[in-house]
Amino acid sequence: MTVYITTTIPYVNARPHLGFALELVQADVLARFHRRRGEAVRFQTGTDDNSLKNVLAAEAAGVPVQEFVDRNAEAFVALREPLELAVDDVIRTSRDPRHRPGVERLWRACADAGDLYREHYEGLYCVGCEQFYQPAELTGGRCPEHGTEPQRVAEENWFFRLSRHADRLHDAIAGGRLRVEPAERRNEVLAFIAGGLADFSISRSTARARGWGIPVPGDPGQVVYVWWDALGNYLTALGYGTGGDDLRRWWTGADRRVHLVGKGVLRFHAVYWPAMLLSAGLPLPTHVVVHDYLTANGRKISKSGGNSGGDAADPVALTRAYGTDAVRWWLLREVPRVGDADFTVERLIARADDELANGVGNLVNRVVSMIHRYRAGHVPGAAGAAGTAELERVAAGAPGTAELERACREAPERVAAALAEFDFRRAASAVWAVADEANRYVNLARPWELARDGDDALDAVLAALLRACRTVGDHLEPFLPGAAARVTAQCAPVDGVLPAPRPLFTRLGSPARPPRPA
């Protein structure tokens, strides 16, 4: 199986925020999950540099556009380390030599298909917003943003025959050839298509774009509409337009082409983009996976940062303060599949302390401690004192063993089933369930009593627990790669002896109270 996974490419007029981190982490989980199964995976992200908003932000900052864009793009690319992303490729639309030739080729392909045409375009244009408005969007004939009366601007623009592809688009989505997930979003797209698709403008006059962007092939007075340009990244990064084998490997010949997108750009990815591909004679994405938005402390996260959300929504600041694991865990465990989620530091801490420090961390710690205390760190069964099969037989008689074994056994299929539906929350909880069950098992099996009584079952119980810890470490990898490695290392004997137990997660909330005197 060959899987191509992409995030959207954010425009870089400001620093990245937690909402984009969500998308990156979700994509990363998918990438790691498939990779673990031995499948060929390419995980790609990038930046959308050619947006007019970048130009405006650069002007406001008094910096040349390219310099401004470079500087901000850096902050997005730099998310890899703090979020521990296993990204394979990053494409930047203003700089990457693969991009412009690809966009031009896509343009020509659609032109050759007869889907591009020039037409007189007249619209209400707000200079302040640098955009056109439909009459219905205006309030009292004025720009809702600036309160000014928009100008009537007329020019020739290039249009794409979206209308021509409506039926095929509908069939692809309704029939599941292009899966829009979750289903709520698929219905939304189908309703939109059913409402009729109008051709859309795909160029802007170079003057209004302030000279920033990719010139329309053969029409230097126009630049390519930024969405056309940006969507093209999914292809151009694969060498569409510049050659090489990547296009065949990761697009035309791939088993899955998965786009992760925010709900705000659903239409572009589930309607415009597939239509462009149909026109160009290329396969459609197989999945468009839509996530909703994050708020911080009940407020919308503003992309311009600063004011409301501020640092509360800065993924880098959060990982620095609370660690990558806690941030990733919150994003994966607390964000529902449908519906916006509100981020607060309190919830991040509560989630991490409860499930990571007290749950997984403490479990591994207590298990390894007992193996050290009762068996000098020797992994039960490994020294040949008793065969593994014998241990399992003995353990099977202990209360709760069956449940624990079942949790371990079922974890992989539960993770796979959840991720097949892009339900990250359910997938993460399937891993967590193993640790939860193992903690329960300790209290049930009471190894300290077995040790005191010299009971044979001790080795079996410890072995079962260590297996559970390893299962957690193993399946946690796509979600928390760093923590998973620590769990795994803690459970791997060195010269026949497990490493001395060390806390795997520091508590983030108020420090633990000291033990009550005995």
Add this chain to the structure above:
RNA sequence: GGGGCGGUAGCUCAGCCGGUCAGAGCAGCGGACUCAUAAUCCGUGGGUCGUGGGUUCAAGUCCCACCCGCCCUACCA
């Protein structure tokens, strides 16, 4: 204005095609244990399932209207 999504216990959320679906986790309260980062385990949940109608033998679960939040409606994940 049009289209869409959400509104379920203090908090975060599960509830697919209508009939043990009124649930889970967290918090709170009570108890147990001592291997462990006082961590862990057990017990404990009367919330008009946003509001008002309707369909049905039966509705969070379908239909209509309305209220609240959010997204899209030609350049914000």
